[in-house]
Amino acid sequence: MYEGPIQDLIDELAKQPGLGPKGAQRIAFHLLAGEKSDIDRLIAALGRVRDDVVFCAECGNVSANRLCRICSDSRRDATKICVVEEPKDVHAIERTKEFTGRYHVLGGALDPLSGIGPDQLRIRELLRRLANQEDGVDVSEVIVATDPNTEGEATATYLQRMLKDFPGLSVTRLASGLPMGGDLEFADELTLGRALSGRRILA
Amino acid sequence: MYEGPIQDLIDELAKQPGLGPKGAQRIAFHLLAGEKSDIDRLIAALGRVRDDVVFCAECGNVSANRLCRICSDSRRDATKICVVEEPKDVHAIERTKEFTGRYHVLGGALDPLSGIGPDQLRIRELLRRLANQEDGVDVSEVIVATDPNTEGEATATYLQRMLKDFPGLSVTRLASGLPMGGDLEFADELTLGRALSGRRILA
Numbered sequence: 517m518y519e520g521p522i523q524d525l526i527d528e529l530a531k532q533p534g535l536g537p538k539g540a541q542r543i544a545f546h547l548l549a550g551e552k553s554d555i556d557r558l559i560a561a562l563g564r565v566r567d568d569v570v571f572c573a574e575c576g577n578v579s580a581n582r583l584c585r586i587c588s589d590s591r592r593d594a595t596k597i598c599v600v601e602e603p604k605d606v607h608a609i610e611r612t613k614e615f616t617g618r619y620h621v622l623g624g625a626l627d628p629l630s631g632i633g634p635d636q637l638r639i640r641e642l643l644r645r646l647a648n649q650e651d652g653v654d655v656s657e658v659i660v661a662t663d664p665n666t667e668g669e670a671t672a673t674y675l676q677r678m679l680k681d682f683p684g685l686s687v688t689r690l691a692s693g694l695p696m697g698g699d700l701e702f703a704d705e706l707t708l709g710r711a712l713s714g715r716r717i718l719a
Numbered sequence: 720m721y722e723g724p725i726q727d728l729i730d731e732l733a734k735q736p737g738l739g740p741k742g743a744q745r746i747a748f749h750l751l752a753g754e755k756s757d758i759d760r761l762i763a764a765l766g767r768v769r770d771d772v773v774f775c776a777e778c779g780n781v782s783a784n785r786l787c788r789i790c791s792d793s794r795r796d797a798t799k800i801c802v803v804e805e806p807k808d809v810h811a812i813e814r815t816k817e818f819t820g821r822y823h824v825l826g827g828a829l830d831p832l833s834g835i836g837p838d839q840l841r842i843r844e845l846l847r848r849l850a851n852q853e854d855g856v857d858v859s860e861v862i863v864a865t866d867p868n869t870e871g872e873a874t875a876t877y878l879q880r881m882l883k884d885f886p887g888l889s890v891t892r893l894a895s896g897l898p899m900g901g902d903l904e905f906a907d908e909l910t911l912g913r914a915l916s917g918r919r920i921l922a
Contacts, residue, residue, distance in 0.1 A: 518806075518810060519782055520767075521772050522781055533746060534742045535737075539738075543736060545805070554734070561724070561730075562750070562758050564724035565725060565747065566755050569724050578721065603721075603748065
């Protein structure tokens, strides 16, 4: 145990994901050995995240304003909504530069064992978005981009059922299959099975 | 890139040792998803480290007061000084519960290529401590516990030369050898060589 303030900082840092006591100690001593202005900048950044980050009123993504950058960008295609679990999934899809539509962040996936049902996710907000469509813009496709695991698949199935009665709306799901750059030989059975059942016609 | 405050926090966190952009992002979103009071506690802990941590006027260890817990503890043997590179080395030796003396923290090791010479370390302070001994207490042993690497060994050699003329003072060095619980077969040549040359008489 170190004296007072340092141990307190180590304890707080060690609560963060991916940091154990050793990693926390390393960061605490790094901050201590550095300039006080480095600590100031970290404190200021934490304060701004605490005070200034809000969730977009439309899509639920993290945002600096009432509407996020994507929802307030009129060039983004409002006829397509990509439904993801978390803000970092928005980031991942944006990096592909393949999607020009809007997003809807659920805030997680269905997981009854952890007490996460439809009411804990932003599903009602999605239905409201689809019902209260602005004049002229009809959402034609909802792409369900939840994770390809048990919870994500269950969420996709639930959404498919909820959305099937919207007229003129197609509900799609991200393809499952072999990861690019991977090796067929090392693919797990489930992934290879999905790749097979989802095979595309080339010619 | 995320919007404003989150990206700023990710950038600040990613500067810390052991955290890359991915780890920083994970912590930022963890903080964002948690209670605001968690961020408050982290900010408060950082502020206290910035404002309240000082270095002990005697040994140079991190401290909450002018003298650290060890230097102000009259039960600690003042005739032995263990010289270490960093505050975390004090912590490591304290954990052994084998040492009841005092410490002296150098603040690093000699490393001419990085511009760290004797004047950049707290060597002058060590000599002053040995010269200005309180009446009645004579330091009889200085244990050089710098790291067993090039810089630490160079520092040990330098200290040995500086301290050899103090009357009645023995200068010792931590033993090098096989780590406990290790396997002789897997020891590197240097360690095994040191273990051999430092062998002890058992009977």
